[in-house]
Amino acid sequence: MDKEINYTESYFADDRVDGIEKVTGKAKFAAEHPLAEMAYAVFVCSTIPKGAIKNMVLYEARNAPGVLDIIYYLNCPTIPGHRPYDKDPNKKGFEWRGLKVFNDNIIYSNGQPIALVIADTLERAVYAASLVKAEYVTEDFITDFEKGKKDEALLKKAGDYKRGEADAYKTAAVFVEDEYTIPIETHNPMELHATTAVWEGDNKLTVYDKSQGPKGTQAELARNFGLDEKNVRVVTEYVGGAFGSALRSWPHVPAAVIAARKVKRPVKLVLTREQMFTMVGYRPHAWQKIAIGAGKDGKLVGISHHAISNTSTYEDFSEGIVGVSQFLYDCPNVNTSYKLLPLNINTPTWMRGPGPATGCFALECALDDLSYKLNIDPIELRLINYAEVHPASKLPWTSKFLKECYALGKEKIGWHNRAAIPGSLKENGMLVGYGMAGGVFGAGRGQAAAKGILKSDGSLVLQSAVSDMGPGTSTAMVTIGAELMGLPMNKIKFELGDTDLPPGPTQGGSGSTSAVGAAINAVCDSLKQTLKEMAIQQVPAFSTAKPEDVQYKKGMLFFKSDKTISISYTDLLQQSGKPEIEVIKDSARASAEAQKYAMHSFSVHFVKLQVHPVTGVIRLEHIVSTADAGKIITPKPARSQMVGGAVGGIGMALTEEVVIDHHFGRYVNSNFGDYHVPVNADTPIIDVLFADKPDPIINPMGSKGIGEIALVGVAPAIANAVYNATGKRVRELPITPDKLLS
Numbered sequence: 001m002d003k004e005i006n007y008t009e010s011y012f013a014d015d016r017v018d019g020i021e022k023v024t025g026k027a028k029f030a031a032e033h034p035l036a037e038m039a040y041a042v043f044v045c046s047t048i049p050k051g052a053i054k055n056m057v058l059y060e061a062r063n064a065p066g067v068l069d070i071i072y073y074l075n076c077p078t079i080p081g082h083r084p085y086d087k088d089p090n091k092k093g094f095e096w097r098g099l100k101v102f103n104d105n106i107i108y109s110n111g112q113p114i115a116l117v118i119a120d121t122l123e124r125a126v127y128a129a130s131l132v133k134a135e136y137v138t139e140d141f142i143t144d145f146e147k148g149k150k151d152e153a154l155l156k157k158a159g160d161y162k163r164g165e166a167d168a169y170k171t172a173a174v175f176v177e178d179e180y181t182i183p184i185e186t187h188n189p190m191e192l193h194a195t196t197a198v199w200e201g202d203n204k205l206t207v208y209d210k211s212q213g214p215k216g217t218q219a220e221l222a223r224n225f226g227l228d229e230k231n232v233r234v235v236t237e238y239v240g241g242a243f244g245s246a247l248r249s250w251p252h253v254p255a256a257v258i259a260a261r262k263v264k265r266p267v268k269l270v271l272t273r274e275q276m277f278t279m280v281g282y283r284p285h286a287w288q289k290i291a292i293g294a295g296k297d298g299k300l301v302g303i304s305h306h307a308i309s310n311t312s313t314y315e316d317f318s319e320g321i322v323g324v325s326q327f328l329y330d331c332p333n334v335n336t337s338y339k340l341l342p343l344n345i346n347t348p349t350w351m352r353g354p355g356p357a358t359g360c361f362a363l364e365c366a367l368d369d370l371s372y373k374l375n376i377d378p379i380e381l382r383l384i385n386y387a388e389v390h391p392a393s394k395l396p397w398t399s400k401f402l403k404e405c406y407a408l409g410k411e412k413i414g415w416h417n418r419a420a421i422p423g424s425l426k427e428n429g430m431l432v433g434y435g436m437a438g439g440v441f442g443a444g445r446g447q448a449a450a451k452g453i454l455k456s457d458g459s460l461v462l463q464s465a466v467s468d469m470g471p472g473t474s475t476a477m478v479t480i481g482a483e484l485m486g487l488p489m490n491k492i493k494f495e496l497g498d499t500d501l502p503p504g505p506t507q508g509g510s511g512s513t514s515a516v517g518a519a520i521n522a523v524c525d526s527l528k529q530t531l532k533e534m535a536i537q538q539v540p541a542f543s544t545a546k547p548e549d550v551q552y553k554k555g556m557l558f559f560k561s562d563k564t565i566s567i568s569y570t571d572l573l574q575q576s577g578k579p580e581i582e583v584i585k586d587s588a589r590a591s592a593e594a595q596k597y598a599m600h601s602f603s604v605h606f607v608k609l610q611v612h613p614v615t616g617v618i619r620l621e622h623i624v625s626t627a628d629a630g631k632i633i634t635p636k637p638a639r640s641q642m643v644g645g646a647v648g649g650i651g652m653a654l655t656e657e658v659v660i661d662h663h664f665g666r667y668v669n670s671n672f673g674d675y676h677v678p679v680n681a682d683t684p685i686i687d688v689l690f691a692d693k694p695d696p697i698i699n700p701m702g703s704k705g706i707g708e709i710a711l712v713g714v715a716p717a718i719a720n721a722v723y724n725a726t727g728k729r730v731r732e733l734p735i736t737p738d739k740l741l742s
């Protein structure tokens with residue numbers, strides 16, 4: 001690169017480049033692509049949690065107005081990817097991950113899709129679906145997590161870890177040992193999951209889908225339907241939120257494709273809000289038992305962390321719940337275990353901050369309890385056990401500015417006002433509490449490709465197949481391109497969300513900016529190098545120069561030694577007769593050199609709140625979220641990411657909980673009326689502060705991920721503030737008035 005880039009002091013604005021399209025309705029989401037002869041599909045879902053379909057009564061539905069077809073297990077076309085996986089290690093096979101829709105008559109969960117009604121209008125499809133009746137053979141089922149976790153015969157091992165001595169906390173001068181529970185939480189983005197499928201003949205497929213990974217969806221569909229990848233196109237121009245629910249393809253995706261092939265016309269399938277609870281994953285129900293011991297000086301002696309989370313009976317899903325306890329703090333003796341409990345409900349999946357969001361709730365609350373037992377400030381306790389290197393791998397961090405985050409947040413929240421004795425601080429008759437907790441998430445760099453098209457009219461088009469579920473990927477890529485090429489942002493366009501573009505990564509795990517940004521960086525460097533070579537070859541004034549003698553800055557090429565000799569790249573292209581130059585570059589995963597480091601982003605969240613001493617009602621007053629996320633490329637979208645994570649953490653701590661009726665194995669509150677997500681009235685002033693120091697290893701921009709650390713640690717910070725206000729420790733989320741008063 002020709003110069004050190006300072007993104008936060010850029011003279012370019014960081015307003016969202018796609019903001020106008022979104023607020024004016026020009027942006028097209030997966031269900032908004034108008035196609036000729038569109039047909040509409042609606043799922044019929046099971047009403048039992050376990051058993052088999054004995055008979056389906058379809059006569060009324062088939063004869064309802066506008067019905068084109070009804071697909072179920074007895075008439076579903078054979079799908080290559082639904083065949084059993086070939087166990088022969090010499091043969092490469094593929095088996096569709098998860099539920100194989102309409103493959104057989106087996107019922108695994110209540111709400112499982114068992115038929116698909118296709119009609120010429122949505123209203124007719126909905127009506128006909130209501131006429132479908134199913135008769136079942138029922139079996140005993142289990143949906144009760146609390147009951148199931150006590151039965152060792154049901155549990156599956158998902159991983160053990162030990163460093164030093166197991167259960168060493170018992171030898172410590174002071175220790176805490178408690179259990180923590182997090183209920184099922186659902187993603188509930190504004191945009192419902194939707195798929196529109198279009199076949200051209202039997203071998204070419206276009207799918208408009210809500211996906212965080214268009215290339216991954218393309219690969220899955222190609223394998224599942226026996227197609228060449230080049231004959232499958234997935235378009236995901238805009239995503240209306242996802243939080244992890246669109247990281248994989250769920251049953252509605254192949255169902256829409258099956259339907260479109262069967263009725264030989266485009267088919268649109270949009271899930272209902274109720275189906276969003278039962279078909280596209282959720283944060284799993286999790287139980288944790290954690291014990292932490294320390295000397296009287298606060299130095300940790302041992303951590304033991306055990307967890308059980310649920311999965312479905314037809315697929316195993318696990319995440320790194322106990323992993324944070326292995327490395328977030330410096331401790332010589334750590335042992336962890338993790339088990340899965342299969343239940344007769346749908347499969348969980350990654351939800352914002354997967355694993356660490358759950359694990360940090362137990363770890364950070366337990367550390368808070370320990371700080372009171374030791375009579376050491378919670379921040380000081382964490383500083384005493386600050387990990388200068390990764391405790392498990394012993395690798396140095398690529399960068400770690402967590403101490404700066406502690407200092408920034410402590411000052412902003414007014415930590416000096418915190419009462420050391422819980423329940424002793426009051427304002428206007430309300431109990432007042434301060435709490436804090438840390439967060440962490442991996443910050444590696446995946447593989448990506450990007451194309452750059454530099455045009456003689458002064459514009460630059462950048463392309464990658466990555467999708468954007470809301471963090472501002474387009475704005476970040478345009479900003480990077482503008483800085484590197486010295487162009488105004490309004491002259492740059494970033495095209496994304498289409499598998500016809502160069503391969504982009506799945507957007508998840510806070511890795512998109514790192515991967516795609518590195519590819520954009522390589523594209524811009526290559527464009528500048530190409531321009532230098534063109535100037536030497538075609539402009540007489542530059543004919544004696546070597547590439548290293550020519551500089552590129554703000555759209556101009558000039559001699560290092562004589563800046564009076566210059567030419568704009570637009571003039572250069574016009575003189576050469578080229579309307580544009582095009583470059584495609586790959587960004588490889590983090591280099592072998594980078595593998596010698598531990599790569600993580602860090603956060604610290606601070607909370608001030610009030611609790612009514614009689615009713616137990618909690619009122620959040622102030623949240624301060626601080627982050628070590630490397631160099632901040634686009635401050636405004638980055639702040640929005642942190643604010644969104646804080647709001648998600650409020651829901652996790654205080655309001656969100658899926659309720660299941662275990663008599664019927666059925667979700668009770670699968671709607672926005674009864675499943676409570678935070679609203680504006682629940683959200684206090686939120687301040688966001690960044691360490692804003694570049695990481696020198698992970699990528700050329702110096703950035704690290706933000707999306708996960710924005711949420712990881714918020715819930716325990718709120719829980720710790722509640723304890724500080726009341727002296728009552730609630731270890732089962734959400735924290736509600738009845739639990740405080742019990």
